[in-house]
Amino acid sequence: MNVPDDSRFRREMASAYRSGWHFIDLVTAVPQGGDSLMVTLFGEPIVITRGEDEEIRAYRCLRRPRGAPQPVRCAIRYGMIFVNLDQRDHQLVGAETTTATPRSA
Template identity: 85%
Template sequence: MTVPPDDRVFRREMATAYRSGWHFIDLVTAIPHRGDSLMVTLFGEPIVVAREEDEDVRAYRCLRRPRGAPQPVRCAIRYGMIFFAGPEGLRSPSAVPSGTA
């Protein structure tokens, strides 16, 4: 295994490797009740996964700028597990959370 000579090269290779596909976050049982939340870091971005008042599980990107509203990111529930839709789910302006499916 070779180590990339530059941090930019490493980041580009990681983005290419993880660009597509769904990635496991945690089990739904980690947030069993309304109002429960879980904070994770995915691809260097802080993400809050919360169980809303309507019992749906949604994910939000935590913005670092002042007064920034949480930005929804794509997530899905399958087989009792929470999945996230890769790094383009963070950057896509059309990314909307999905409920239980």
């Protein structure tokens, strides 16, 4: 029987779990324009920001020298922030627009 080595197994698992939408936090974690939140998802640093236009955006922080942050798909649904690191085109079923205006109860 062929048993995969630990690093190969971790790469395969990360590849399988990277695709799809992942919950990050509530939109209240970045309440005002200019606020940001840094998270690590599957070993990659991701910055969630709220712009002055009140839009919430996500960026992958590249480790190479002089690398600009790479945009990551970000969706807001029911007051929660979701990101998708996969480069293929996936849809969050029934996703709201990325408008981050907090909703009152």
